[in-house]
Amino acid sequence: MELQSLTQTLGSEKIRTDKESFQNYGKDWTKHISANPSAIVFPTSTQDVVNIVQWARKNKVALVPSGGRTGLSGAAIATHGEVVVSFEKMNKILEFNEFDQTVRLEPGVITETLQNYAKEKGLLFPVDFASRGSSQIGGNIATNAGGINVIRYGLTRNWVSSLEVVTGEGKVLHLNNSLIKNASGYDLRHLFIGSEGTLGFITQAEVHLSRPTQNPTVFLFAVPELSGVMKIYHSFKKQIPLLAFEMFTDVAMGYVLKHTGLKPPLSEEAPYYVIVELENDSENTMETAMAIFESSMEQGWLTDGTISQSAQQAKDIWRLREDITEATSPWEPYKNDVSVRISKVPEFLTEVDQVLKTEYPAFETVWFGHIGDGNLHINILKPQNMTSAEFIENCHKVDEILFEKIERFGGSVSAEHGVGLTKKPYLHHTRSHEEIAYMKAIKAVFDPDFIMNPGKIFDESN
Ligand code: 2HG
Ligand code: ZN
Numbered sequence: 402m403e404l405q406s407l408t409q410t411l412g413s414e415k416i417r418t419d420k421e422s423f424q425n426y427g428k429d430w431t432k433h434i435s436a437n438p439s440a441i442v443f444p445t446s447t448q449d450v451v452n453i454v455q456w457a458r459k460n461k462v463a464l465v466p467s468g469g470r471t472g473l474s475g476a477a478i479a480t481h482g483e484v485v486v487s488f489e490k491m492n493k494i495l496e497f498n499e500f501d502q503t504v505r506l507e508p509g510v511i512t513e514t515l516q517n518y519a520k521e522k523g524l525l526f527p528v529d530f531a532s533r534g535s536s537q538i539g540g541n542i543a544t545n546a547g548g549i550n551v552i553r554y555g556l557t558r559n560w561v562s563s564l565e566v567v568t569g570e571g572k573v574l575h576l577n578n579s580l581i582k583n584a585s586g587y588d589l590r591h592l593f594i595g596s597e598g599t600l601g602f603i604t605q606a607e608v609h610l611s612r613p614t615q616n617p618t619v620f621l622f623a624v625p626e627l628s629g630v631m632k633i634y635h636s637f638k639k640q641i642p643l644l645a646f647e648m649f650t651d652v653a654m655g656y657v658l659k660h661t662g663l664k665p666p667l668s669e670e671a672p673y674y675v676i677v678e679l680e681n682d683s684e685n686t687m688e689t690a691m692a693i694f695e696s697s698m699e700q701g702w703l704t705d706g707t708i709s710q711s712a713q714q715a716k717d718i719w720r721l722r723e724d725i726t727e728a729t730s731p732w733e734p735y736k737n738d739v740s741v742r743i744s745k746v747p748e749f750l751t752e753v754d755q756v757l758k759t760e761y762p763a764f765e766t767v768w769f770g771h772i773g774d775g776n777l778h779i780n781i782l783k784p785q786n787m788t789s790a791e792f793i794e795n796c797h798k799v800d801e802i803l804f805e806k807i808e809r810f811g812g813s814v815s816a817e818h819g820v821g822l823t824k825k826p827y828l829h830h831t832r833s834h835e836e837i838a839y840m841k842a843i844k845a846v847f848d849p850d851f852i853m854n855p856g857k858i859f860d861e862s863n
Contacts, residue, residue: 402439402482407456411449415490417441426487427479429472430532432733433789434822438465438479443490447565447573447604453486454571454602457852465854466598468540469511471532473736474821476544476597476857486602488539494518495605503562503579505607508539515608524610527554531723539603545595547817549645549678549723552773554611556817558594565605566593569848579607592843597819598854600847617644618681619709619718620694623671624648627754629702630673631747634773636693637677641686645678646773653725653767660728661720669705675772676722678715722769725780729767732782733789735796736823739807740776740816749810753777756806760799776816779803804830820858828859 408416417426418440427436439462444450457464463483470477479485492509502524506515512526513533519526528541530548540546542564546557554560562579576590577583593600624630630648637643651672658665681687697703709715741749757766761781770777781799783792804814808830815824815831828837837859844851844861851861 403460410452415443426485429470429477431475434475438485439482441485443487445490450567450604451571458850463852463855466602468537469535471536474819474823476819476821503607503609508603510538512536519610525613527611528557543598544819553644560608562609563607564590566601568601569853597857615680615682619715620677621707621718622675622703623667623669623705624673624703625671627750632702633697640689641679647676647722648772649674649769653769656728657721657724667705734780737779738816738818741810741812743775745810746775
């Protein structure tokens with residue numbers, strides 16, 4: 402590969418070709434896929450990114466964008482000798498606009514850094530998830546990241562007011578200029594959000610902030626039957642604006658307790674647990690919440706529960722849910738992240754439960770998710786004595802059953818983790834042939850040489 406001219410343009414300090422960097426920057430958190438990059442580059446400006454794209458076009462080299470590398474679908478893995486473009490050094494918060502309540506920033510800013518910055522300004526950046534300490538804003542936008550507060554605040558898309566991108570032709574686009582109203586044709590900003598770096602790379606963004614939440618309070622419930630989960634959801638949803646509604650199983654709880662050393666939070670154990678978060682902003686809200694708690698207990702939908710009395714207690718309850726990914730990581734889980742519309746969740750959960758029991762009798766399954774958004778995470782743990790290849794083959798067989806179900810329910814094979822490499826073979830279960838053809842045509846417009854994260858979401862060639 403002709404790296405010399407790129408080194409000359411960027412400066413040698415912005416390129417690495419050592420093995421350790423290949424391992425670090427060549428992949429994301431996705432298991433069972435190995436990294437094979439040719440070089441890692443570290444742009445520090447939009448012009449650097451333009452130069453990298455122009456060099457890649459000229460030399461027919463594919464590029465893979467890389468942020469905090471917390472992705473779980475392989476969208477940021479370089480498997481075919483690509484050059485990885487890490488945004489780690491473009492990590493500055495550039496400007497706060499107090500009147501508009503917006504922050505202009507570079508893509509490499511860590512999610513938690515933005516959240517803390519917003520807090521200092523007396524505001525809130527409400528997109529939040531367990532990987533907040535590593536994930537970067539550029540990656541969040543490129544994957545339209547979701548997380549635990551979507552039920553209240555929506556996805557990352559809702560918070561992006563403008564974008565600067567470098568397309569696969571090396572052109573710089575400034576999209577939307579933080580206008581709230583802008584009915585002047587196609588909103589290309591939204592095309593780039595969630596495009597997983599396949600159309601262009603994000604080099605700057607402006608996000609808007611919200612007013613902070615008032616006294617967030619967390620409930621944890623022990624739920625004996627799967628059907629109770631959505632009954633509790635419905636009771637809350639009808640009466641109180643929720644910040645979060647999450648579910649996880651006893652198996653998930655077991656892994657977290659073992660991993661963290663936390664004590665069991667409830668005296669009663671149950672096969673399912675639910676976390677409800679709401680704003681304790683008035684006596685009235687709390688009275689309503691307590692009444693729902695009591696009547697759910699009377700109905701037998703839950704058998705035990707606790708309420709956070711302080712920010713620390715709220716944090717401890719959240720750990721039971723948020724630490725599941727880390728606690729199960731040594732078992733190299735095979736992950737599915739699926740969704741159906743909310744009204745279909747009860748029926749869907751019952752069917753998934755059946756599939757998992759019959760199709761994975763020998764494997765341990767851990768499921769949990771943002772069930773108030775209709776989003777379920779299914780993790781299958783690899784038995785220690787099984788090879789990765791054998792394990793994946795087994796999981797793919799079950800995928801066929803699961804994804805046919807998803808198709809029948811009109812759901813998605815990827816709710817919030819993106820398509821990347823791992824869900825590429827299953828995209829047709831969620832998107833029609835015509836829709837995929839249009840997506841490919843759009844890619845060809847912005848990236849005519851197919852150098853921008855090629856082979857992710859779909860293969861250009863078929
Ligand atoms: C979460 O909700 C993340 O915690 C990760 O989306 C889910 O590990 C997973 O499957
Ligand atoms: Zn999630």
